[in-house]
Amino acid sequence: MKRRAFLQNMSSLVVVPSLLNSISVNASNTMPMLAALANADNTDRVLVLVQLRGGNDGLNMVIPLNQYTAYANARSNIAIKQSDVLTLNGYSQTGLHPAMTGLQQKFNEGKVKIIQSVGYPSTNFSHFRATDIWFSASDSNQIISTGWAGRFLDSQYPNFPEGYPNTSMPDPLAIEIGSILSLGFQGATMNMSISVSDPTNFYNMINGVQDPVPNTPAGKELAYVRTTALQTNQYSLRIKEAANSIVQQSPAYPVANTNSLADQLKIVARLIAGGLKTKVYMVNLGGFDTHNSQVDATNTSIGTHANLLNKVSVGINVFMEDLKFLNISNRVVGMTFSEFGRRIKSNLSIGTDHGASAPMFIFGDNVVGGVLGSNPTIPASATVNDNIPMQYDFRSVYASILEQWFGINKTMLETVMLKNFQSLALINNSGTDVKEIQLDNTKIIISNYPNPFSGYTTIKFETQGEHTSVEIMDTTGKRLLMLTDKEYEAGTYQLNFDASALSPGIYYARLQNKDIQQVTAMLKK
Numbered sequence: 001m002k003r004r005a006f007l008q009n010m011s012s013l014v015v016v017p018s019l020l021n022s023i024s025v026n027a028s029n030t031m032p033m034l035a036a037l038a039n040a041d042n043t044d045r046v047l048v049l050v051q052l053r054g055g056n057d058g059l060n061m062v063i064p065l066n067q068y069t070a071y072a073n074a075r076s077n078i079a080i081k082q083s084d085v086l087t088l089n090g091y092s093q094t095g096l097h098p099a100m101t102g103l104q105q106k107f108n109e110g111k112v113k114i115i116q117s118v119g120y121p122s123t124n125f126s127h128f129r130a131t132d133i134w135f136s137a138s139d140s141n142q143i144i145s146t147g148w149a150g151r152f153l154d155s156q157y158p159n160f161p162e163g164y165p166n167t168s169m170p171d172p173l174a175i176e177i178g179s180i181l182s183l184g185f186q187g188a189t190m191n192m193s194i195s196v197s198d199p200t201n202f203y204n205m206i207n208g209v210q211d212p213v214p215n216t217p218a219g220k221e222l223a224y225v226r227t228t229a230l231q232t233n234q235y236s237l238r239i240k241e242a243a244n245s246i247v248q249q250s251p252a253y254p255v256a257n258t259n260s261l262a263d264q265l266k267i268v269a270r271l272i273a274g275g276l277k278t279k280v281y282m283v284n285l286g287g288f289d290t291h292n293s294q295v296d297a298t299n300t301s302i303g304t305h306a307n308l309l310n311k312v313s314v315g316i317n318v319f320m321e322d323l324k325f326l327n328i329s330n331r332v333v334g335m336t337f338s339e340f341g342r343r344i345k346s347n348l349s350i351g352t353d354h355g356a357s358a359p360m361f362i363f364g365d366n367v368v369g370g371v372l373g374s375n376p377t378i379p380a381s382a383t384v385n386d387n388i389p390m391q392y393d394f395r396s397v398y399a400s401i402l403e404q405w406f407g408i409n410k411t412m413l414e415t416v417m418l419k420n421f422q423s424l425a426l427i428n429n430s431g432t433d434v435k436e437i438q439l440d441n442t443k444i445i446i447s448n449y450p451n452p453f454s455g456y457t458t459i460k461f462e463t464q465g466e467h468t469s470v471e472i473m474d475t476t477g478k479r480l481l482m483l484t485d486k487e488y489e490a491g492t493y494q495l496n497f498d499a500s501a502l503s504p505g506i507y508y509a510r511l512q513n514k515d516i517q518q519v520t521a522m523l524k525k
Contacts, residue, residue, distance in 0.1 A: 045405055046272055048281045048319075048334040049149075049184075050261070052312065054288030055127065056338035058358030059388065060295075061100070061309060062114055064375035066093035074382040075346040078295045091371050098301045099310040102317025103361065111320065112363045113426055116373030117391035119357035121471065121479030123340055127289070130339035135184035137395045137417060144418075147184035148398050149174060149280050151416045152408070153192040156279075160192070171242075172235050174280040175271070177202070177264040182282065193282075194235055199256075199263040205236060206243045242274030243267075250322035254314060261285040261315035269319060273326040279406075285311060288338060292349035312336065316363055333364035333405050333427065337394065345382040356387035356477030360397060366405075366428050377519060379475075379506070387477040389508045389519045393421060400424040422467050425515050445518050446470070446511040448497070452523040455500040459483065461511050465490035468513045472497065475506055483509075499524050 060078065063085050064071055072079040085095035089108040096104050106112045122140045124130045133140055137148035146154075153173045154160065160173070174185050174193035185193035196202050253266050264283035271278065287308055295303035316334065323329035341358030357376070376388040399417045402408045404427035414420050446461040461470055469485040480502070483495045499507070502524055510519045 044277065044331055046279060046281065046332045047401065047405060048265070048268055048283070048332060050312070050316065050334060050336045051179075051282060051284035052288050052308075052336060052338040053131075053284055053286040054290070054338070055130075055340045055342060055354055056288045056308075056358055057290060057294065057305060057342040057352050058117075058338075059342065059344065059376070060305060060352075061097050062116070062359045063095045063097065064093070064378065065095050066375055067378045070378040070380055070382070073380070074344050074378060074386075075352075077297075077348075077350050078300055078346045078352070080300055084301045088371070094371055094375055097306065097309050099306040100313035102313040103363075104313075106317055106320060106363060107369065110369035111365060111367055112361055113367050113369055114371045115360045115362065115392055115397060115424070116371065117357040117376045117388050118360045118394050118397060119341070119388075119390040119477065120393055120395070121390065121473065121477075123356040123387070123477045125340060125354040127339060132183055134337060134339055134394060135182055137398060145183075145186065146188060147182070147186045148395075148417065150183075150185045150187040150192045152402055152406070153185070153279065154187040155408070155412050155416055157192075160187070160190075171238055171277045173278065174282070175239075175268075175276075175278050176282045177267055178260065179282065179284050184282070185280070193280075196239075196267065199260075199267060202243075202267055206240045238276065239271065242271050242276045245274045246270045246326070250318065250325040252318040252321045254318070259311045259315055261311050262318055265315050265319035266322065269322045269326060269328075272323075272332065273328050285315075290342070290351050291347070291353060292351040294346075294351040297350060316361075320363065329365045333362065333366060333401065335363075335397070335401065336361040341388060343384065344378055344386045344388060345384050347384070353384070357390045358388070360394070362397075362401075362426050368425050368428055372424060372426075372515065373517060377508075377521065383475075386475050389473060389510065390477060391510070391517045391519060392424065392512070396421040396424055397426070400426045420467065422469070422512055422514055444520075445516070446509055446520050448509060448520065448522050452525045453499070454525050455498070457497050457499065457522060459495045459497050459509055460492065461495075462492045463488045463490060463511075463513045464516070466514060469511070470495060471510050473508045473510060475508070480507070488513075
């Protein structure tokens with residue numbers, strides 16, 4: 001039998017890591033994918049995605065000190081004491097959860113960007129559907145079968161897996177650690193990533209450790225299948241070569257199995273330093289669905305959420321220290337994300353329920369440090385239905401990283417992201433025109449008159465030119481109307497908003513003009 005035919009016939013044997021426990025690399029669909037190796041672009045830049053599974057409570061992670069009274073009133077049983085909040089250099093109105101000293105340090109070094117109130121219009125509050133939306137970069141009412149990272153990799157490696165592996169780069173396009181293959185890496189015809197099931201299996205693989213097989217005919221067959229699969233799995237061989245080329249990493253990592261995120265990131269650093277040309281890695285940490293017992297009842301600075309945030313902070317901090325130790329820190333940018341945030345008001349179970357927008361963290365030596373956006377608006381008397389108004393669309397974050405970090409041109413970028421999203425200044429020295437526009441928070445750039453109003457109101461806004469959008473949202477985060485979304489000349493403009501069909505209550509008008517955004521509250525009588 002020819003080797004190609006043999007590999008195709010073996011495809012069903014190597015895609016089930018639970019049966020082949022010594023195979024910690026899992027590829028999707030067919031053996032050509034397993035044998036296919038990545039064709040890297042001209043750079044050696046890497047993106048690391050950190051998924052916080054369950055819906056992270058961003059309001060207790062990034063705390064609005066300038067609205068502390070409203071924050072504490074809305075969260076009387078879980079609010080972090082103001083004296084415990086970690087300060088951020090240059091940002092007296094915003095602080096971090098006290099468990100996040102590692103990320104505080106990196107922020108104060110200028111290597112972390114906090115993006116406020118990231119989400120999308122009309123948030124879906126199902127974990128599964130919301131995760132699909134973040135992975136596919138779809139609108140909330142669209143079902144898309146490809147992922148944003150998968151479309152990016154498709155655009156860079158056309159016709160994959162045909163013609164792969166090749167001599168230019170014998171490595172995976174993307175690697176997911178501690179998870180199964182996700183929708184985020186699904187390309188037009190197949191998933192573009194491979195998965196390493198968990199750190200234990202990873203170290204077993206590179207050390208040649210296999211679980212013992214029973215001394216039976218079936219056991220001998222299992223041993224044979226394992227050996228054959230390992231021999232044919234070129235991905236695992238390349239990963240082993242890269243991992244085994246690194247004999248020392250930073251001693252700052254916590255003890256193994258005490259911080260699963262740090263364990264995963266340690267593997268990522270090792271593979272990057274070992275020479276893999278893989279473009280995108282994803283790691284994950286679960287447990288953020290904190291409907292109850294989010295904090296300790298006697299001390300809100302500790303408890304379940306604090307433990308999770310500490311793992312995130314420690315994990316990212318030691319990962320960045322390791323990248324510096326390995327002399328590769330200038331090659332890596334990372335990003336945290338979660339499928340949604342939590343409600344403004346806490347519940348009676350000392351927890352928070354599914355909400356809309358939440359902050360994202362971008363980290364790395366080349367990141368434009370600081371806080372993008374303003375502290376979220378918190379009503380003086382928040383209800384259980386109130387959500388944090390969106391300031392930035394998560395797809396703007398994706399698009400900005402693809403453009404500024406990987407150099408994707410705007411035409412290709414719109415194809416990958418399915419539409420045109422506004423660019424945010426996230427990456428220094430990107431080769432693109434990245435300018436962070438500072439906005440005086442006291443300057444009003446969007447307003448309406450009359451306010452309060454009954455039927456109609458006129459929305460006035462100022463733009464510095466180029467891509468500008470104005471949309472109307474309700475307090476749950478649902479988009480009611482996109483008033484405008486187009487290119488403008490610099491200047492001041494007016495739009496009429498007909499709210500005659502809406503019920504009385506509070507609504508938000510949101511302006512975005514590149515990095516600049518502002519949300520204003522409007523009251524219909």
